[in-house]
Every structure is written in C-alpha cells, then in structure tokens.
Amino acid sequence: MKIAFATPELQSLVRATSLAEVSESLARTLRQEGADIRVFLPWTAELNTAPLAEVRLVGEVRVKDGAGKQAVQIHTGLLGDLPIVLIDHPQLLRSRLPYAEDEGPYPDNWRRYALYARAVLESLPLLGFEPEVLHCMDWTTGLIPVLREVEYATKQPDHPAAKAGTFFAVHNLAMQGSFEREILPHIGLPHRIFQHVHGLELAGKVNYLKAGCEFGTILGVNSPSQAERIQGTDRGYGLEDTFRRRHKELVGITNGVDYRAWDPSNDPLLPQTFSSKDKELNGKRKCKASLQAALGLDNGARVMLAAVIGRFDADSGFDLLAEVMTSILERNVEVVLMGSGKHEILERVRTMETTFAGGCRLIEGYNASAAHTLLGGADLLIQPSHFHSSNSLIAIGMRYGVVPLIYAQSGLEDTVVDYEKDKRKGTGFTFARYTGDGVLEGVDLARKAYKEAAEWRGIVHHCLKQDFSWQATAREYLKAYRRVTRRTKSQVIDD
Numbered sequence: 001m002k003i004a005f006a007t008p009e010l011q012s013l014v015r016a017t018s019l020a021e022v023s024e025s026l027a028r029t030l031r032q033e034g035a036d037i038r039v040f041l042p043w044t045a046e047l048n049t050a051p052l053a054e055v056r057l058v059g060e061v062r063v064k065d066g067a068g069k070q071a072v073q074i075h076t077g078l079l080g081d082l083p084i085v086l087i088d089h090p091q092l093l094r095s096r097l098p099y100a101e102d103e104g105p106y107p108d109n110w111r112r113y114a115l116y117a118r119a120v121l122e123s124l125p126l127l128g129f130e131p132e133v134l135h136c137m138d139w140t141t142g143l144i145p146v147l148r149e150v151e152y153a154t155k156q157p158d159h160p161a162a163k164a165g166t167f168f169a170v171h172n173l174a175m176q177g178s179f180e181r182e183i184l185p186h187i188g189l190p191h192r193i194f195q196h197v198h199g200l201e202l203a204g205k206v207n208y209l210k211a212g213c214e215f216g217t218i219l220g221v222n223s224p225s226q227a228e229r230i231q232g233t234d235r236g237y238g239l240e241d242t243f244r245r246r247h248k249e250l251v252g253i254t255n256g257v258d259y260r261a262w263d264p265s266n267d268p269l270l271p272q273t274f275s276s277k278d279k280e281l282n283g284k285r286k287c288k289a290s291l292q293a294a295l296g297l298d299n300g301a302r303v304m305l306a307a308v309i310g311r312f313d314a315d316s317g318f319d320l321l322a323e324v325m326t327s328i329l330e331r332n333v334e335v336v337l338m339g340s341g342k343h344e345i346l347e348r349v350r351t352m353e354t355t356f357a358g359g360c361r362l363i364e365g366y367n368a369s370a371a372h373t374l375l376g377g378a379d380l381l382i383q384p385s386h387f388h389s390s391n392s393l394i395a396i397g398m399r400y401g402v403v404p405l406i407y408a409q410s411g412l413e414d415t416v417v418d419y420e421k422d423k424r425k426g427t428g429f430t431f432a433r434y435t436g437d438g439v440l441e442g443v444d445l446a447r448k449a450y451k452e453a454a455e456w457r458g459i460v461h462h463c464l465k466q467d468f469s470w471q472a473t474a475r476e477y478l479k480a481y482r483r484v485t486r487r488t489k490s491q492v493i494d495d
Helices: 019-032 090-094 108-129 143-153 181-187 189-197 208-215 225-229 240-245 280-294 316-330 343-355 368-377 392-399 436-450 455-466 472-488
Strands: 001-004 036-042 051-064 068-079 082-088 132-138 165-169 205-207 218-221 250-252 305-311 333-339 358-362 380-383 405-409 430-433
Touching: 001 019, 001 181, 019 280, 019 392, 019 472, 036 108, 051 108, 068 090, 068 108, 068 225, 082 090, 082 108, 082 405, 090 108, 108 143, 108 181, 108 218, 132 472, 143 165, 143 208, 143 240, 165 208, 165 472, 181 189, 181 205, 205 208, 208 240, 218 472, 225 250, 250 430, 280 305, 280 333, 280 368, 305 316, 305 368, 316 333, 316 343, 316 405, 333 368, 343 358, 358 455, 380 392, 380 436, 392 405, 392 455, 430 436
Parallel strands: 001 036, 001 132, 036 082, 132 165, 165 218, 218 250, 305 333, 305 380, 333 358, 380 405, 405 430
Antiparallel strands: 051 068, 068 082
C-alpha cells in the first residue's frame, strides 16, 4: 500500500510534542510491515538534518497564497530506510518553530499550514508518487482533506491527490488550529465551505481540526473508548456533533511503543537494567537510588518517587496538580517534574524545589536521556489531564515499571487497568473527580498500595508484562487504510 504521511513533527528530526514520537514510530513500523510510505514534513527551525542521508533538492512547486503564489522547494532524504520529503519555505517555515515561540503561537499559523497542505498535495506529481492514502496528523494537516476534495477530486481527477483517500488522525483534540473567518480568501477557500454544516466553521471561526474531521475519508483517534467518549456532550471539545454524525467513519486505534528505543532490559542509559524476570525488582531499586542521588533527592527506598512529564498547562492537567502539589510533597512523596511551561509556572515550581529541598526537582524541557533515567527510577507516573492525546508515555512508563495515575475518563483507560477495580490484573490507579482533591485521592490510593511491598511489586510486574508494540498497532492502521481505499466518500458542499 502506498501512503503519503503528513506530520509537523518526527522524533529524530524535530520534536515539539509527543506527536513526534507517535509519527516516527508509526511510520517506521508501517514501512516494516511492507507499506510504501513517504513522510511529508515541513522544514521548520531546529529541524536536524544530520540523521538524513541522500538529502537533495528535487524541485519546486508553486502554490496559492492569498492573491498570488509562493514557490516552495521540495527536498527528499532517507531516515534509515524511511523516505522523507521536506517542504521548504524560508520565511514561513524554515525560519520558525513548528507552532510557537515562548510568547505564544505564531499569529499566521493559518497561512503557514495552508501553504504546507497545498505543497504536500502539489509535490506528488513532482515526486512521481501516487499514494492510495493520505495520512494526516492533527490540525496542521487539516486542510489536506479539504483541498484534496474541492480542488483535486472535483477539478483535477487525473492528479495523484484526486485518486487518494484520506485518513485524518486526531492526536490532540485540545489543539485545533482556530482562526478568524477573514482568512478564507487568503487560503483560497470559498465562504460556502465555512458556512456549511459540514464545513470549517466552529464557534464563528475557521477550525483546521474540524476541517480534517469533516472531510477526511476515515477519522482516527487514540483509543476505542475515546472514539465513543468524544461523541458525548461536552467531551469532544466542540466537535461532538461532527463525531456523532461521522461515527461510522470513526475508529479508535491505541498507540504502540517502540520497544527498541524503550527497553529497560538492555537500556544503556540505565545504571542497572531490569525486566519482568527480576522478581524482587532489585534492578529498578538501583535505578531509583541512582536517580535520587543524581537529583539530590532524599535517598529512601521506601519513599515513593512520582514523575510528572509533559507541558505544565491546563491542557495537561497541571492546574489540578498545582493545587495539591504541596499536599503531595507533605505526604513524603518525592516529585520530579520534566517539561516546559510559561515562565511564571516554572518559577512556581522552582519555589517548591527550594521549599521542599530533597523532595522536589524540576528538569526543564524534554530531555530524552533524562526521560530514560527518570522512568527507570520512578515509582508513580502522574498524568492528570482531562483528555490525553496519546497513551505512549503511559505505555512506556509501564514498560519501565512505573505505575500510572490517570483521570478515569481521560481516554487512557483502555491502557490502564484500575487496580482498585481489578486487583488480579490492575496496572495503575485512576481518580474519578476531575479536581485537585481527586488527584490527591488517587495519590493516596497509590501510597496505600505502595506501603505493602509485596502488593506493589505485583502491580509493577503487571505493568512490566504489558505489550503495546507498534507492530500490532500498525496492522490496525493498515486495516483502516483499506477502509479508506474501499470507501468512495462524496463530500459535496452545496452552492
């Protein structure tokens, strides 16, 4: 099967969010499963071309941009055996990061990703590539299904883009790419596409995520339960009507984990390797002691060490965690936070570091090496977000024997078996109330189990034995792609 895989991030080349790891792992595994796949990536600032071989300029395409056209260069290269296509524009793409700077999102992201979407489609003849499926990752690719339908399928039926169906993947439902309606003529789309009930409008604005969800042949989210939940009132971030209307085209596929990159049994970054065969978890205890020493934490084997990894904002549930952070630390739970956030939030965490010296540490930004050692040594992984876009971090954590704590309706419950409900198979803990006190109740449940050493070892071993390999996930995607190719979707916008 031939797949054009469009994503703004790829772990080995450019990473801003967890989308980078999901995109690369899925693309690589699809390649291993026999797919003829090309990854289409905007060449943004800080994209590292060092891992690429045979980088070359293939040519140039001219795409609509407002009243005129822009020249966009198309480069190709190889990431191992994975073909990469770089969409290059010096001002709109290469000079800037994928989404935002410290001050916030770029105000013309609508223009940047309209240009990217057009360039992906227009590059297909230049590359001599005729995909059967256009796989689009998140809001930045949301215009690809729209443009494919209104500018190629109906007007250029012999173009490679016209012959390909679209699989639109929603990775993060909270990030939607919402812009003022005045951009419509500048992105070359008629106002009727905005106004139509099946169109781009949400809350009076042009919404790129809704665009992809309305025009994608098949839609994908990150778990079967999430596919059901987002159809419920107030659970689809404003897109509930779209998901209910398109429920027959909506699939939930749980993300996998690259166990070659994340395997504690042979991880060179760990001071001591371990696996499910380590009945007493001696290797993990050594990792914890080493982590505590390296971070200047109090070195107590029976002191629970909790990790928090992600962006420190309301979308990640950090507002809830911040409410009860002091209470957690006062319970003699050590907390290590790794991630990024606004300056004032980081300053607040640094104050906690000082107040609870030996009990709290901040690792600013995402550091892959530090993530390995943090997960190797942590006991508990707190992921308090209301909705979590991917199970990857939770699945990786479990592979490293880190017991997860999640919100009970976050979309991660397909991955985590609540220990309080099933003591024989339980792999983590959940909290039912989406409040700070709810988070604290979940921490207390975990602490209670942690005090019983044999009980906790049992939970950790359940985690270690979980299998979330990308091979199984990729096969589910290939099934969904076959639905794309079989389905003749007609999305007509009435004049």
